[in-house]
Amino acid sequence: MKISLIPRSREYASTVFDVVKIFQPELTWQELMGETDGKTVLMEIEVLPAQVLVRLTEGEWFSEPITDNEPNEVKRTIKLAVYKLLQKVLNHKGSPWGILTGIRPTKIVHRLWDQGLEEQEIKGVLRNKFAVSSEKISSLITITKLQRPYIANLTDSSKVSVYISIPFCPTRCHYCSFPSFSMDQWGNHVEQYILNLIKEIKNVGLALQEQNIAVETIYMGGGTPTALTATQLGNLLEVINSCLRTSETLEFTVEAGRPDTINEDKLKTLKDFEVERISINPQTMWEPTLKKIGRNHSAGDIFTTMELARKIGFKVINMDLIVGLPGENLEIFKHTLDNIEVLKPENLTLHSLALKRTAKLRENTENLTPGCEVEKMFTYFEKWALDRNYRPYYLYRQKLILGNLENVGYCLPGLPCLYNIQMIEERQTILGLGVGAGSKIINREDGTFRNSYNPKDLILYNERLEEIIEAKVDKIKGLG
Ligand SMILES: C[S@@+](CC[C@H](N)C(=O)[O-])C[C@H]1O[C@@H](n2cnc3c(N)ncnc32)[C@H](O)[C@@H]1O
Numbered sequence: 001m002k003i004s005l006i007p008r009s010r011e012y013a014s015t016v017f018d019v020v021k022i023f024q025p026e027l028t029w030q031e032l033m034g035e036t037d038g039k040t041v042l043m044e045i046e047v048l049p050a051q052v053l054v055r056l057t058e059g060e061w062f063s064e065p066i067t068d069n070e071p072n073e074v075k076r077t078i079k080l081a082v083y084k085l086l087q088k089v090l091n092h093k094g095s096p097w098g099i100l101t102g103i104r105p106t107k108i109v110h111r112l113w114d115q116g117l118e119e120q121e122i123k124g125v126l127r128n129k130f131a132v133s134s135e136k137i138s139s140l141i142t143i144t145k146l147q148r149p150y151i152a153n154l155t156d157s158s159k160v161s162v163y164i165s166i167p168f169c170p171t172r173c174h175y176c177s178f179p180s181f182s183m184d185q186w187g188n189h190v191e192q193y194i195l196n197l198i199k200e201i202k203n204v205g206l207a208l209q210e211q212n213i214a215v216e217t218i219y220m221g222g223g224t225p226t227a228l229t230a231t232q233l234g235n236l237l238e239v240i241n242s243c244l245r246t247s248e249t250l251e252f253t254v255e256a257g258r259p260d261t262i263n264e265d266k267l268k269t270l271k272d273f274e275v276e277r278i279s280i281n282p283q284t285m286w287e288p289t290l291k292k293i294g295r296n297h298s299a300g301d302i303f304t305t306m307e308l309a310r311k312i313g314f315k316v317i318n319m320d321l322i323v324g325l326p327g328e329n330l331e332i333f334k335h336t337l338d339n340i341e342v343l344k345p346e347n348l349t350l351h352s353l354a355l356k357r358t359a360k361l362r363e364n365t366e367n368l369t370p371g372c373e374v375e376k377m378f379t380y381f382e383k384w385a386l387d388r389n390y391r392p393y394y395l396y397r398q399k400l401i402l403g404n405l406e407n408v409g410y411c412l413p414g415l416p417c418l419y420n421i422q423m424i425e426e427r428q429t430i431l432g433l434g435v436g437a438g439s440k441i442i443n444r445e446d447g448t449f450r451n452s453y454n455p456k457d458l459i460l461y462n463e464r465l466e467e468i469i470e471a472k473v474d475k476i477k478g479l480g
């Protein structure tokens with residue numbers, strides 16, 4: 001049975017929608033607003049000067065005290081009251097993230113550190129004000145402590161990070177909904193795209209120089225950058241190094257990705273242009289799954305590619321894994337981890353499967369791993385990683401993620417990816433170049449930021465290049 005708000009309480013619908021969805025994931029906005037037929041349980045919310053009262057269909061009132069009348073605090077109290085009521089009445093354990101929905105949990109913790117709170121006080125706030133579980137609290141404390149020396153100072157406008165998008169893949173993996181163009185269909189657009197991207201890079205580089213702004217980190221991702229040829233990669237890297245890189249640039253990552261796109265020539269090119277960090281992504285080391293999800297490589301290819309990358313001299317390699325791929329369980333995941341242990345990447349990023357509308361796997365969801373099994377795999381990984389000296393260093397949550405979990409990046413001591421930290425913590429301006437790339441422009445006055453995106457459509461990007469460049473250069477002029 002679905003929950004809907006009584007007419008008088010509908011003004012709180014946007015505040016409580018995400019919280020009610022923790023308990024009823026299929027709930028629609030229309031249902032919550034009582035705009036559909038069918039039986040619903042009625043929820044009533046009363047906001048009084050010192051407390052929030054909530055109840056379901058004339059049951060017992062549940063109350064939560066309001067300790068601060070600041071509007072955001074009142075909203076938080078309403079969420080907490082609804083969350084606790086539903087936990088009790090529906091006999092449901094809720095979410096390990098409590099009422100932290102639609103917000104990056106680490107950002108809240110950094111704000112608390114900024115205010116000078118002690119560790120114990122921060123733990124208290126997360127537990128009592130946001131109902132976060134003790135496991136998640138402890139990982140938030142570990143992650144934010146590790147990040148503190150690296151996160152940008154909000155008032156420092158002299159540095160930015162840059163994301164460069166290569167939106168091509170050999171073919172599309174069945175779980176993926178990242179915007180990307182398959183080489184079969186779009187291969188003949190690549191050369192023109194590179195020319196246009198180079199134009200954007202050159203103009204952005206010039207504008208940054210004029211404003212005396214240095215690029216702290218560069219991340220080339222996608223898609224699959226190594227879907228380009230070695231020559232194409234070389235041309236691009238040469239321009240990036242001459243236009244964006246300075247003595248203050250601390251890191252340059254290229255997400256190589258699928259091993260079927262990587263060869264010795266391409267790796268040597270990356271190395272020649274001083275790319276320090278690359279990704280080689282297995283997702284899983286279980287052969288039947290690799291076939292099922294449309295990855296065009298074997299587990300053996302991961303070993304060969306890693307060996308090649310080490311031989312060429314790459315010292316920091318990341319590997320992406322996904323928990324919850326169809327048909328997988330804890331035993332299969334352990335098999336993957338046994339292989340990873342032999343490969344010893346410096347960084348590991350654990351994703352929990354999130355199936356968006358455009359993913360091919362959404363067509364057949366029968367074989368999906370249940371949320372509770374995914375949770376087991378996730379918990380197993382946390383201990384596995386810790387025992388092997390990996391530490392979590394960034395975390396983000398996505399919609400539609402299995403088991404209400406998160407994505408977490410791990411690193412060996414001293415080797416986090418700085419770009420990932422700056423991007424997730426949203427304290428440094430990020431300039432996104434190329435198709436679909438997002439930019440975040442930080443407002444130094446109040447710490448807020450503005451998102452803007454280049455077109456996701458390759459043709460539109462090409463057509464609108466001049467105005468895209470002009471708008472970006474204007475933004476850069478406003479940073480100084
Ligand atoms: C933008 S993709 C690029 C990676 C690269 N092209 C490759 O396939 O190896 C970055 C990562 O997101 C993760 N990812 C993609 N789709 C996902 C999904 N539906 N759920 C969870 N993680 C996903 C994968 O681990 C992937 O390696």
Ligand code: SF4
Nearest residue numbers: 169172173176178223
């Ligand atoms: S997972 Fe990587 S290779 Fe596969 S479609 Fe997505 S971006 Fe492309």
